[in-house]
Amino acid sequence: MALLLTANVAGRTNGRNVARLLQNQFPAGPRAFRVPGVDSLNHARGQPVSWLVTRTASISGQELFNNYGLKPNSELILGYGFSLPHNPDDTIVLKVGGIEGRWEIGRDAQGADGLWKVILSKFVEASDATYEDILDASGMLQEMLESLIEKLPEEDIAGNIEVRADVVEMFHHYLEGMSNLVAEKPPEARSQVKMPFFALW
Known part of the structure; x- marks a missing residue:
């Protein structure tokens, strides 16, 4: 399952456009879902995260990480x-x-x-x-x-x-x-x- 992380820009979510993109990218497979409060995820250096779709498989109950970049x-x-x-x-x-x-x-x-x-x-x-x-x-x-x-x-x-x-x-x-x-x-x-x-x- 793909993890959809949508952004809210000027009061409008970009969920529809991303959903279309995902349907083209994964026509028969994964379903996207929204994660509220994605900024509350813990940080792991170098964690491969896209603001649209995670690039790594996740299993139920596994902690998801955000990546704030390479910072001191x-x-x-x-x-x-x-x-x-x-x-x-x-x-x-x-x-x-x-x-x-x-x-x-x-x-x-x-x-x-x-x-x-x-x-x-x-x-x-x-x-x-x-x-x-x-x-x-x-x-x-x-x-x-x-x-x-x-x-x-x-x-x-x-x-x-x-x-x-x-x-x-x-x-x-x-x-x-x-x-x-x-x-x-x-x-x-x-x-x-x-x-x-x-x-x-």
């Missing part, structure tokens, strides 16, 4: 009121004092190479960089990351405040993502220095 926990918490453990889409936006621009860094240091190049350029032209220049730039980046790590809140929620368990869980998901992001190094920086120094990162 900061956006999921603020926009939808939930988070994902070890969210692969977590990002952090970095601004470096004295350097124009912002860098959005993802897991596995995605997007960090641009930041590394800018930091390295503060010491020397990238093409003329010596081993010592790279170490100096690495040290500067290390200090910046340590400063960010120090600013992260403690894992334990302090005080005698009663906080709902689901809120504490979201806090831990968010904190895990931020800790992971600031602890990672740009791939280019890792490849330029191969010595125990980088075990400190």
Whole structure:
């Protein structure tokens, strides 16, 4: 059976048009039905959902999922009121004092190479960089990351405040993502220095 998820636009549902589309697409088979409150479905990252017809088979009693897109926990918490453990889409936006621009860094240091190049350029032209220049730039980046790590809140929620368990869980998901992001190094920086120094990162 196909699952029909209709949208209400300017007070009119598009159910008739979609029903015709489904009859053409599935002439002898599935029947469509409407699901009220589809926005109340839980989120599963990467869930294959079409706003017209689901593309996966569902059995009676099985939970259906919606997909809000590839979003970091900061956006999921603020926009939808939930988070994902070890969210692969977590990002952090970095601004470096004295350097124009912002860098959005993802897991596995995605997007960090641009930041590394800018930091390295503060010491020397990238093409003329010596081993010592790279170490100096690495040290500067290390200090910046340590400063960010120090600013992260403690894992334990302090005080005698009663906080709902689901809120504490979201806090831990968010904190895990931020800790992971600031602890990672740009791939280019890792490849330029191969010595125990980088075990400190």
